[in-house]
Amino acid sequence: MAGLSTEQINSYRENGFLIFEDAFDATALEPLKAELTQRIDHWVQQGIADGLLNDPLVDLPFHQRLSALAGQLENPEPLLRQAHGKLRSAAMFDILTNPELLDVVESVIGAEILAHPQFNLRAKLPHQDAGIVPWHQDLGYLEADAEETFMVNFWIPLVDATQENGCMEVIADSHRAPLIAHTAGMGPAGNFKGLDDDQLPPGERTMCPVRLGGIVLLQHKTIHRSVPNVSDHIRWSLDLRYCDPRLPTGRDDVPGFIARSAENAEPVCRSVEQWQSIVAANSALAGA
Numbered sequence: 001m002a003g004l005s006t007e008q009i010n011s012y013r014e015n016g017f018l019i020f021e022d023a024f025d026a027t028a029l030e031p032l033k034a035e036l037t038q039r040i041d042h043w044v045q046q047g048i049a050d051g052l053l054n055d056p057l058v059d060l061p062f063h064q065r066l067s068a069l070a071g072q073l074e075n076p077e078p079l080l081r082q083a084h085g086k087l088r089s090a091a092m093f094d095i096l097t098n099p100e101l102l103d104v105v106e107s108v109i110g111a112e113i114l115a116h117p118q119f120n121l122r123a124k125l126p127h128q129d130a131g132i133v134p135w136h137q138d139l140g141y142l143e144a145d146a147e148e149t150f151m152v153n154f155w156i157p158l159v160d161a162t163q164e165n166g167c168m169e170v171i172a173d174s175h176r177a178p179l180i181a182h183t184a185g186m187g188p189a190g191n192f193k194g195l196d197d198d199q200l201p202p203g204e205r206t207m208c209p210v211r212l213g214g215i216v217l218l219q220h221k222t223i224h225r226s227v228p229n230v231s232d233h234i235r236w237s238l239d240l241r242y243c244d245p246r247l248p249t250g251r252d253d254v255p256g257f258i259a260r261s262a263e264n265a266e267p268v269c270r271s272v273e274q275w276q277s278i279v280a281a282n283s284a285l286a287g288a
Contacts (some may be wrong), residue, residue: 110262151241214223
């Protein structure tokens with residue numbers, strides 16, 4: 001197992017975040033990019049058939065095409081939904097169970113690892129208020145029973161993340177604060193929960209640019225935000241988190257899956273189909 005060094009673990013625990021360049025082989029993200037391209041292509045074909053789009057822009061690169069397509073549309077939201085949210089696909093499962101990423105988690109919390117049900121895919125378009133995330137704690141989006149659960153939260157860019165295209169900004173040591181009451185309707189577009197400036201604790205504010213293949217590790221009470229994307233391209237990213245499956249997740253109504261276990265290999269999820277069946281069974285139970 002590789003994972004984090006002792007020095008990195010200490011820095012992560014002490015400061016509430018860690019920038020880890022070259023954390024994993026970036027080619028692991030290519031299948032997800034291919035899946036996203038296929039989803040966008042499918043929507044574009046229908047959009048052209050319905051007269052909503054004129055040009056599929058197939059020659060534009062991954063980091064520019066979605067934004068250019070959205071610019072052709074009076075209402076781009078149906079298209080943008082293809083690139084956001086909880087995509088329970090084969091490529092996403094492979095990233096969630098990537099051995100290099102799980103090694104990082106194991107080096108922090110041990111070998112009993114739940115892939116947390118709260119994860120997200122984001123396409124932050126340039127010069128769009130909707131992608132500007134206000135100061136917040138990830139715990140602010142979970143139930144308070146998870147406050148004492150140590151979560152290893154990953155922020156993974158699918159393109160090089162820079163200050164220009166909207167990288168993360170973190171308040172160092174802010175993980176020592178308790179859960180702070182978050183307010184809905186925050187951010188320039190009013191589409192996030194967040195914190196007002198007068199709620200922020202002291203601490204050095206640190207920009208977190210990171211190359212493709214790198215990650216930013218956060219704790220679930222670390223206060224952070226994403227800055228505006230003023231570049232000419234999309235800042236694609238993933239939010240993933242992991243915790244000990246024996247502890248509260250703050251999402252009791254939604255299941256995660258066991259990604260690794262040294263104690264009992266039987267419940268470890270081995271395929272995307274198994275993951276999907278876990279979610280489907282939970283949905284059926286909730287609707288019963």
